Amino acid sequence: MSDKQIIDRLTNAFTDVASDGRLHSRLAALAERQGLLAVSYHTVDSPLGLLLLAATGEGLVRVAFSCEDHDAVLAGLASDISPRILRTPRRLDEAAHQLDEYFAGKRRAFNIPVDLRLAHGFRRSVLEHLRRIPYGATQSYAAVARAAGNPSAVRAAASACSHNPLPLVVPCHRVVRSDGTTGEYLGGPEAKRALLAMEAAA
Amino acid sequence: MTVSALMTRTRDAVLPPFEEIVAEHGPVVMRVCRALLGPADAADAWSETFLSALEAYPKLRSESSIRAWLVTIAHRKAIDQRRGAARRPQPAGDLPEIPATDPASGGESSMDDDLRAALDVLPAKQRGAVIYRYLADLSYAEVGELLESSATAARRSAADGIANLRKHFSKGAKR
Secondary structure, eight states: HHHHHHHHHHHHOOOOOHHHHHHHHHHHHHHHOOOOSEEEEEOOOOTTSEEEEOSSSSSSSEEGGGGHHHHHHHHHHHTOSSSSSEEEEEGGHHHHHHHHHHOOOOOOOOSSOBBOOTTOOHHHHHHHTTTTTOOOOEHHHHHHHHHHTTTHHHHHHHHHHHHHHHTTTSOGGGOTTEEEEEEETTTTTTHHHHHHHHHHOO | OOOHHHHHTTTTSSSOOOOHHHHHHHHHHHHHHHHHHHHHHHHHHHHHHHHHHHHHHSSSSSSSSSHHHHHHHHHHHHHHHHHHHHHHHHOOOOOOOOOOGGGGGGHHHHHHHHHHHHTTSOOOHHHHHHIIISOOOOHHHHHEEEEETTTHHHHHHHHHHHHHHHHHHHHHHHH
C-alpha cells in the first residue's frame, strides 16, 4: 500500500455521509435552545419560484424572491442582523404553510409575527401602513405616502415598497401607480400582475 | 464563499452566514471527531464543536483559517470528553463496550475497522499528526501548534505514523 492509498483509506474509514441531516437539525435545535440562533431560514417552492423565508426570535424578518439572489440576501442578513444564521425549516413551518394557503386562494391575511427591524424611519411607517391594505384592494403610491404621514414623499414611499424586506406578507404588491398601471415589483412586474389578478378573482 | 476568499478580506469585513461554515466544514470536523473519539461519541463532539464555534463566531477575525479554528475546537472537545469519560465512575458489573461499527462502509468494513484500530494504537503524537495533517488537511505549522510541538516535529510524526500504518498492513498481508 502506498502512502496515498493509506491516506485515502483513512479518509474513507472516517467519512460519515449518512448522518449529515440528523446532525444538522440537532445542532440547530441545540443552538436555538441556548439562544445562539439569531436567524433561521428555509427555502420553499411557490408559484412565483423559490422563496427564501428568514426569521428572528421575534418573527419573520425577510421574504426574498430568487431574483434577489438568496445567497446575497443571506449575506446581507449576516451583516445587518448577525452571522449566527442556520437553515432551520421547523421555525419557518407556519410561515410556509400560510404562504401555501395564500397562493392556493385559501388565505386572505397572514397571521404570523413579523420583525420589521430591517426597515427604518419613513420606510418602516410605510410598511406598517401597507399591512393594513386589505386583500384584493389597491392603493396609489401617493395615497400610501399620505397615510404614512408625508404626502410629498411619493418617491420615498415607492422606494420603501421596492425595498420591502417582507414582500407578500407585507403586501407592497397592492400599491400601484396613480395612472392605474401596476408599476415595479421586487419579484418582477409579472409577479405583481399575477398576485393582483389572483386577489381580484378570489 | 471559499476559505481563501475569507482569508483575504480585511478585519472588519462581514462574516458569511454560519450555515456556510457548517456546510463547508461539517464533513471534515466529523471525520476528525470520528478519528479522535470513535463513531459513538463523534456526534456529540461534532455538535459541541459547532455550538462553541457558533457562540464565538461573531468575534472571529475574518482572515483566520476557519478549518484550523474548528479543528482546534474539536481537538479540545475530544480532550474534555475523554477526561469526562475517565472521571465518570464505571458501575460494577458493567458489560464491556461493544465497538460501534460503521454502517456506511459496507463490504470493506473489516479493513476499515482494522485501519481504525491500527490508528488508535499509534503513539499519541503520531496519531494526532496523522489525523490533523491528513484527515483535517491542516498545515504542519497548524498541526505543530495543536500538538504543542513544532512544524518539523509534526511533519516527522505524521510521516512516522503513516509508515507504521503501512507496516501494519504489509504485516497483515503476510499473515
